[in-house]
Amino acid sequence: MGTRPLRVGNASGFYGDRFSAVREMLTDGPLDVLTGDYLAELTMLILGRDRLKDHRLGYARTFLAQMEECLGVALERGVAIVTNAGGLNPAGLADELRALADRLGLHARVAHVEGGELRHRAAELGLGTPVAANAYLGAFGIAECLRAGADIVVTGRVTDASLAVGPAIAHHGWGRGDLDPLAGATVAGHIIECGAQATGGNYPFFTELQDDGRDLTRPGFPLAEIHADGSSVITKHDGTGGAVTTGTVTAQLVYEIAGARYPGPDVTARLDTVRLAQEGPDRVRVSGVKGEEPPPDAKVIANTMTGYANDVPLVVTGLDTEAKARLAEHQIRAALAGSGPADLRFELGERPVIDAFTQQAAGTPLIVRGRDPDPRAVGRTFTAAVIGTVLSGYPGCYAAAPPGDARPDGLAIEAASIPAADVPHTAVLPDGTRTPIDPAPRTRTLLPVATPALPSPPQRGRFRRVPIGTLFGARSGDKGGDANVGIWARADDAWRWLATELTVERLGGLLPETAALPVTRHLLPNLRAVNFVVEGLLGGGAASGHRPDAQAKGLAEWLRGRYIDVPEVLLP
Template identity: 35%
Template structure:
């Protein structure tokens, strides 16, 4: 189905002379985008917040779906574990300055054990000789009471078969922003949460600062999308973006982390920390804006349903972009719940073959393992990868590898993987891979095996009123509450870090606007070139369960109509034939010059079930970007990539 929002041309909008009010804004800096992120990211972010002055918050987003389940298992082994293991390294470099400058810290680094994380924060402050911080714990996400488990069982029964007794490792709902806002209003210096929606880490401080009503949907939606841009850390600043020859990112080894200036109307300006590498422009912002979104008009969160179908993304200065025009709709009546459960064992084994005949020997080793391993020992297929020939782009069933003709690759690593209901069957796989040293083809070496318990995931809806957020503070804030009526000492309202001239005054953008207008058909039609889509567009892959979303964003507005015409749902489905998508849905966003494709059933069950090395499907955007695109020659100047100015690199059709 084709979801067309409107037919407005994807020209760049006109930028007002000021990017927003110079008073009353809120700065939100992000210092982590996942558990295990760089621990030196916070320092330049905090330094920038201090330099700019005014109300500011530092957030840490460290909690992915599976991270929480693993944290719950850690807590079962040790009652004082189960929170972010890098908490000390993240907070120690900046805690003193955040306390001194009244920059509250908000993080979901509490994971499965927010109270223990709160105790650790207090201990860090004591070890550093700092005043005792007011630490708030936002809880209520864990579904542990008998009444909650009964409701959960009923909800899961509507979605599929019941789970075995005692199989649940963790069950959590995604809480919203209200608990965070309440903690800040009560004077918390540090707010520790478990499972909250990622954007809520930003929406909570905005609620507290601006005093918005909980049903001020447009403003909440604007702050939600600001949080969405921040939540993956460096991704919006050029991290996870570079593609040499097409997308250059300066000083990537020092890529910066983002800061958003949120205005009272919910619009935001996003920029990166001072003195850091990377780049932040409309292209990096659009990729992150569409990351893990499905329907752009209905991004569901616990706080609001955000609609970016009419949003605008505008450059306002070096490494600074303004997002405006986000609309909001009433929040969902229910909360999303994730339930992780024990789901057997994953076994993996690898061995390398090199030199003449390496690929043939690796294929033979795979056949030996398939013959030796009993199908009754495992759940699902035995996955066989030939790294260097076919691996990440293959499927668990092996159809793509079987269809690929045998070649003469001279450096191949065989990988096999399978899920098993018990450890004994998993052990047999690792032993058989090791036995290839003496019982397999010639020249195999470098065996590595891995064995670990596997967690399955089921999701359902849970009644909101049955999972209220609770807030517990270590003490009452001595300086009063933070936010609209709170004390700020000598801190002043933050200036917008950058301002730029009206966009129409910039020659490059004025020219772009005129080119994006409908072209008068030429008779005869101009010559065309067939290129790889990668030269005309860029994009990123996101995943939720067994569903992948892939954005395709035109490098220039004039190229967008070609994408709409040629990148149909049917064409994308053909491109992913080996993945057997059950459905492909296309969403058009002409204001952003973008298309969002949602592909169901292409991840072999998703990150918690798939055997793929890339179980998130991160590489799938390049499957789309490899598609052919026919481009009229007058539009060739807007293409990117090596050889785009050399005719011999592209086929010409007349």
């Protein structure tokens, strides 16, 4: 146990993040622990497909390559590594790491955390026949491994924040009843879990950072100095790119959340109690976080293959756009009669510019999209039928890309819950000892936080019509088939206007795709933020192909680009 703050860095926000970040984080400055988050809902499907091909797989293989390059550096510097790269096979990855250390002539104490695998109970839970079904585990298994002297801890599906919370538990000696410290560390873990999104990546006011001379070519990855009371300072290594400001931290705080209560297996963090302060250059203090007992049920996500898909992108140019598209659909449906995919769609894009100056501006995409449980129904026969109409179809018909073969349609995401006491959670220590981890002894049913009193907006005066992004930052993301968009103000007057004016109904008018869907609005006054959860916007989730922006990454920027009338007194 230690009283000094624990310095936890993160080097991966997803499976496919910057490969060199592990070495950069280990060599660019001091660290106690380096974490790596490789798992998303889509990743679990990818790993599930890997495991179906070879039962020895099911983990993020990129991490092994990074360790081949950097394990010696981590051991030399005394930096513990905690990662969820184990995916669906943490024991398998742990074995591979031991074999790697032997080949490199290194002595590495490797531990892993297992449990939460529920595919064998999918039918009981009403989840069909998924390729993966996992409950989210917490941080105490990670802590047990570190207390036993592990140099590397490999986990499967734990909550993203647990990668930082576990080391803080081990370092500071927290127990189950230390709810405020656990909540504070959870918030710190949430801030750094997505890598450079906390240091200027995906930041709506990036041009301001550039105007201040900040180099965004390769933003440094974030780290959290976590104190014994759960407060933290979010920062990055000196001399690295990007920036850490209250703005970049707020942007990550409102990313992929729901309401003011942020639940996890060990604690529910109250996001409405978070306070941010710019402590110095690239240093933001996070304090005041209150914690409550976690909910009694564990979250379960099942990932199911829904079939196969294929797209053929045609282009309609010039006049008679709709008539040309109708002819194409008529001909292609006739060509595929009796052999086509179960789901065949024709998606016509935005209409072309009138009297266009360039051919590209005169064109409209027409996507011929097929989906079917059988890959043969959307394979070469499908694309041949579409391409076979080109010379006999509408004038000017051409394909914008060569035809491809069937691809996995990806992911349907089903969410369920199970009593936390029924979820196995085991820490497998470096010496092979298996230590069961008990669930939280006390729980609290998760309920929405009462809506705080709305602030009085600025006095009405002259208005000006401007893009929302002139005043407000926003960030959006996915939670299964739902989307969230958090929008925040940078000044109190603008926050008072935002909280009163941007209602669910107003959002539906600005983003018509959301108007017919269930939308819940949450206020976070300490962050001057409003968060919207839009249910069902993403259909079956990240890989379902329900909409082009399948993870709702651009939803916030669409909102920021819409024009509204705002009081001139609020404008800079």
